[in-house]
Amino acid sequence: MVYLTRKAEFSASHYYHNPKFTAEENQRIFGKCNNPNGHGHNYTLEVTVKGEVDPRSGFVVDLKQLKETMSREVLEALDHRFLNKEVPEFFTQIPTTENLAIAIWQRLSPKLKAAQLHRVRVYETPDLFVDFYGEA
Amino acid sequence: MKAYLTRRYMFSASHRLHSDALSEAENVATYGKCNNPYGHGHNYTLEVTVSGRVDESTGMVCNLTDLDGFVHSEILERFDHQNLNTLPEFAGTVPTTENLCLVIYDILQRGFLQAHLERVRFEETMMNSFEYWGENRVIG
Secondary structure, eight states: OOEEEEEEEEEEEEEEOTTTTOOHHHHHHHHHGOOOOEEEEEEEEEEEEOOOOOOOTSSSSSSHHHHHHIIIIIIIHHHEEHHHHOTTTHHHHOHHEEEHHHHHHHHGGGGGOOSEEEEEEEEEEEEEEEOOOOOO | OOEEEEEEEEEEEEEOOOOOOOOHHHHHHHHHGGOOOEEEEEEEEEEEEEEEOTTTTTSSOHHHHHHHHHHHHIIHHTTTEEEESSSSSGGGSOOOHHHHHHHHHHHHHHHSSEEEEEEEEEEEEOOOOEHHHHHHHSOO
């Protein structure tokens, strides 16, 4: 089994707000992230796939296909977007880095054919990242 | 859904690697320049990984404010700009980065209860890193 990781970057804005909480609760729990006008990050995405090396190609996965899948399924939907208002997953979920990693997994997992998705890592900033391995 | 959250922190500290169980010659042979009696320092990068179910109401494994608050008050305030050899945690052990991982893991394991501690990782320099997962299996 060999693991291959591809990185990508996207920039997006978001804010954290739960309509079931009071204004005070939202402010206490989410702090500055509760500003309804949103704020942004330069996100770095790492997608790791795993598989056996194909003896004919020497590849775990065709990197061009992986790159295209990531671009079509993730970057086109998220890059330069206001996540709360433009990305359907976040009409109802709070666009935290945790939920972003899960949403990216769910977008990519059914589209990857040759290799199996192993990990989605999302860096919100260089000193904060979330890993999701598809665990329930 | 279970996710893993990692936060990076920095602190600077000095240390000397010296074991009372070894002779002077053995200490020099074992620790080399790190045995300098005056000590030397590093900019340590600490990575803390916690895990848990993503709370549906907050979208979070744990509130980052809680993790940052704990690490600042219980770790950074105590270790930053200190000589590690003088701290009670290293009264009986050599302040290698391996032992530093164990000490920090223990502080987090005992005191930070808002999420499950998975891993402590240290970069002593850009070339050296160390990690401790407790009794847990390394993922992947």
